Amino acid sequence: MIGMMVEVTVAPGNTDAFERAFAVQAAAVCANEPGNRLYELVKSRTLADSYTLIEIYEDEAALAAHQASPHMTANRPLTVAFLAARPVRHVLTVVPHAL
Secondary structure: OEEEEEEEEEOOOOHHHHHHHHHHHHHHHHHHOOOEEEEEEEEOOOOOOEEEEEEEEOOHHHHHHHHHOHHHHHHHHHHHOOEOOOOEEEEEEOOOOOO
């Protein structure tokens, strides 16, 4: 499985609008992407206007489908408009932990 962490900083005064736009995007991901295992936005408790998007995909095909999906093409500009800086992306490999 493939994990992603995307660190974003929202422009001051835009957090509510960003969260609303993200909720639309997240609903579309959950409804349309069977290869997506996790798509959650977390808000920093220590850094103002700072969020991390945590994503997990079943495989490379699921990640590629996410990136090319019509709902992401439509929704991405609605969230990016509220960012103060370019997102920082970390691509990860999920480590199995089953015994």
